[in-house]
Structures are given as C-alpha cells and as structure tokens.
Amino acid sequence: MRSRVLCGMAATVALLVTGCGSDGGAKPGDAGAATAAAPGAGASSAPAVFPVKVKDCAGKETVFGSAPKKIVTSNASSLEMLLKLGAGDRVIGTGFPPGKGTLPADVADAGAKVPVLGDMVIPKEKLLGSGADLYVETFADMSGGMGGGMGTAPTAQEYQAAGIKRVFLHSTACTAMAPAAVQDLTGVEGDIKNLGQVTGTSAKADALVADMEKKVGAVKTALAGVAADKRPGYFFFDFDAGTKQPMAVGDRQVANAVITLAGARNVFGDVDGDFKPVSWEDVVAKNPDWIQLGVRNRGSDAENKKAFDDAEKFLREFPATKGLKAVQEGHFVRVGSEVTTIAGTRNADTVQQIAHTLFPDQVKDAQ
Template identity: 25%
Template structure:
C-alpha cells in the first residue's frame, strides 16, 4: 500500500507541476511579443549566447530535455521534438501530443530549417555535430540559437547542476517563476523518498549495466552515480574518470556487485539484458546475478531531467525493499 500511495503522490506532484506551469499569470510569465526586455546572456558549454527575446519555434532533441520543456509548460513554444528513449513521462503525455515529432532519432538539418526553428535544445553532445544535425557554430550562422544540457555532459553532475539547467531554460523563455516552482516541487518529492531510506553502515555495491556482450559499458561518474549514492548504494566503478566507461567482465566480477542496475532503453529490452547476465559465464558469478538482485531503471528517468524523484524511488525500492513495505 505504501508503494501505491507514493506512486500516486509522485503522479499528483507531477500533475501539479504541469498545472502550475501552465496556469501562471499571462501578464508576467507568458512569452511576450510587445514588451521590450533586457537581453538574457547565458554561458553554456563554451558558448556565450545573448537571447534578445524568448524563442517561439523551439525544437527539443532528446527525451529528458523534452520533458523539461513540457514540465515548464512550453509546448506552445515548440515546433518539434525528437529522440525518445522510453515513453514520455505520464503526466506530460497530453502536452507532448501537441508537439510534432520530427524524427525517431535526430532530425536532419533540412528538417530543422523546414520548421523554421529558432532554438534547439540538446540533451547530449551528440545532438550538435555534422553527423546528426549541425554544429552549434553552423546553427548560429543559420540564425538558430542552441542550448546543451550541461548536467548531461559534465563529469560528476549533481542535483544542483540539473537545477541550473532548468533555471537557464526558464530564463531564456522568460518564465523564471515556473522554473523556481518546478525545482521546489522536485526537491519536495526527493525529500519524501530520502526520508524513508534506512540508515546503512555498508552501502550496497552496485554495478550499472548499460550494455555489452564482450565487455561491459557502465556508468562511472555521471548522474546515475549520483542517483545510486542518493539511494544508499555504492557504484563499484565510481573511481573511473569520466561519465561512462567500457570495462572488462573480469573487472566487473572482481568488484563483486550486490545489485545490478539494468538501464532500459532501445531495441534490447531490460529482460533480454538480464537473461544475458544470467547466462554469461563470467558475469553470472557475481553475487547480484546469483541472488537475482536486479533493478530496472528507464534511461529517461535516470537522465538529467525532471524525473529524479521517480528514478530515486525505483532505486531505493530496488535496493532496500523492506523499507518500503
């Protein structure tokens, strides 16, 4: 029953966020056409961009940043979206239906030009290169501003880094109060979950399994590492520099994880990944596999977006289920 109540609480909170962001007073929070406003200057991943006015034809390029825009009530300022990892967060699905989907993955530069986009919001660095759409320099020459989610590319991001990104987007679109309301609600939801965690002297050793057959592609010092720590675990590869790393199976086995967090996205299902772990001669020797202690975490929840409380709840219940009975 506790689990059902907490999920209802999270859904209610998310619905409250969406409602609050959508119903701010138009006089102070709506994107304004006529009023002269001071330019907003944002220093973002090596680019100093001056925004003279709020974008009116934005395109989001990755799911977690799409959900940030929708949670801020910006669907009417969007002319496109792309690249889902999983289903859109349920409380945001109605708003998502209002935004055209330009591509299953990244749209082409021609598709961006065709919708007359004036702003691109990328969640990962892969959004801005010649192989996907275009570099940020090229976009600027085309008159298209851009923002790259800093918390998704920097090493060792914290919750505050996500909040900084949310605040920056709120500033760019001249809706600062919505950003502050969203952050406040996220903080409240996170605190409710953290308060239920048991006090532990020895955190569970956790391996994050993204993918891999001959080797293991794992999270090292990205936000998943932060989430694991917040949920009372210890990422066994937290000592490896960078956000992601490819490690040997032997190294993964040697670190003896108690739990394996399986990242769910793409065409290979989480269940297929778990079956691989159970049948692999090396990885099947870990305590996590032998005790079948797996936690499935959707990539869309684990990314640096608005679903931190959802991801934390999944991990906390998976690590310490007895605390949530």
C-alpha cells in the same frame, strides 16, 4: 572519453545523453537582466526578467530579449523538460524522439504531436531551415562538431545567419568540462531553472525543482544512518547496449548521481567520464551487491516485463555472471534506462525507487 564521442556511441548502442556535475543556476545580471549561470553558480528562484543571459559550458553568453516562439530540441531530454515547463506548444521539432511509452503520462500526448526532424541527429540543413529561434542542445560538445559519426553540425555563423540561438543543458552537454564527479541533481535542476527563465516559465520551473528536492531530501533523511562503508555496490547493466561487451556508467553520468543519492555505490564510479565499454572480467572483479536491469521502455507493461525478464535470464545463465553475488541473491532492480540516465524531473523518482528497493525498511515510499 569526450561527450561528443560517447553520444555518437549512444546513438547506436546506448542511452543518448551524457552527464556533468554543473549547477547551471541563475543570478542577477547587469541592467536588471536575469542570468542563467554557468556551472557552479546559484539558481535564482525569481520569475524570468528579460533580457536573460544564458552561459554555455565555456562561459560564453547568449542574450534573450524575449521568450523564444519556435523551439527545436536535440533529443527527448530537453523535450521532456520543456513539456513539463508548459512550453511544449512552442516546440516545432526534435531529434532523437522519445520512444513509445517513454514520456510521462501527463505530457505524452503533447510530446507525440511534436514533429520529428531526425530519428537521430537532426540533419544540418533541416535544422537551419526549421524556422526555429531556439535550439536546445543536449549532447553536443562545445567545439561545434558532432563527431563520432553524428554528422556535421552547423557553425556558429550558420546558426546566427538562420536566426537560431542555442542553449546547452549543462547537466548533459558539459561532461568534458565537469570539475568533479556528479553526485547530486543540482545540474539537472539548474537546467530546468535555466529553461524556465529563457521560456518565461520560471514559476513552473521552481515548482518542479522543489518537488525534486523534496523527494530526494526525504531519501537523504531516511538513509542518514547508513554509513559510507555500508553502501552496497551497484552495477547499472545496460542490457540494450548489448551483452557482448558491457557498458559502464562513469562518474560524470547523471546515473552516477541517481545511484549515489539512492544510497548505493556505483562500482564503476572510478571511471572518469560518462560511459565506458568494459569487460565482463571487470564486472566480475567488482562483484556488485545489486544490479539494475537497464532496459528501455518497450511501450507496455507486458513488453517491459519481458525485457526485464530477458535481462535477468541472461545474467543468471551467462557463465561470467551467474556466480555474482547480486545474481546469486536475486538482487535485481527493475527500473528502466531512460529515467536513470536521461536528465529530467523523473531522476528524483528513480532515486526513490532504487532506495526503496535497496532499503525497504528505511525508505517506505516510492513512486
């Protein structure tokens, strides 16, 4: 299923973003320009040098002669990246705002001050009239249409007339073009570096990516002795998407990379796409060894605990799932949805947390 359709579904039932396995790095361009590259290219660690050329999923370039001054983000994923980069003071609005308690503590106050231009997709007229010179697109496909009940997107000509340039997050907006399953975080890291170049915060971007690589590298080293056939089967149970029909995480969603890096095997890793509705019979047939209780942050520890408890209670009492191996053995992972399925720096922390839960003897440290 194409990313634009699934993101429309996510607006109603799930997790708001999709994933793809792109690198999104940077390489030197012509005439001394820094290029934020399309999938498959390496990412430069050098400071941003303008002009910066940014490629979309289809390889079309957008050139930035200077850092943007007024930025609008399509949802919480790109907003959090910009806040982490120190460019939050330039964000003048967002769509799909982060829920209560979902932003990390060090940027939560700054994030709360960003005006909400749309509880879901930003209305076309409001986006074009926002005064932005950059729009960071997290989940639209490259056709320019939003589809899936998401509304009508501005055309390329309308963006140009409004003076708005666009940057697409390769790790979330390019699902349909991803050449292979996403099994690492290079796409997310590439997006962070690309935004660092565009906003002139490359040094901070490099530091964020280095921290992610250190955390994931430590897990990889700790689990080096775990054979592929010993990886436990893992099901991400999207409790907030509803219990009537489960929503599976496929091989192009960033969660697939998180699960893989944590030493597990996504039982729906054979799904070619990001999200896909499946049946409880499908879940039973997979009989996972572990189940992640995917709930959204409720805004407090007490409310989060209740949500996790409710998700576990459902699985223990629902006739189709109470006999599953993971349920019988109490193998539940209590890690929230946002840090697992939304691209960002905290994906690396989630890798550590899941790995520590599954392999406590090998992975001692967890955030």
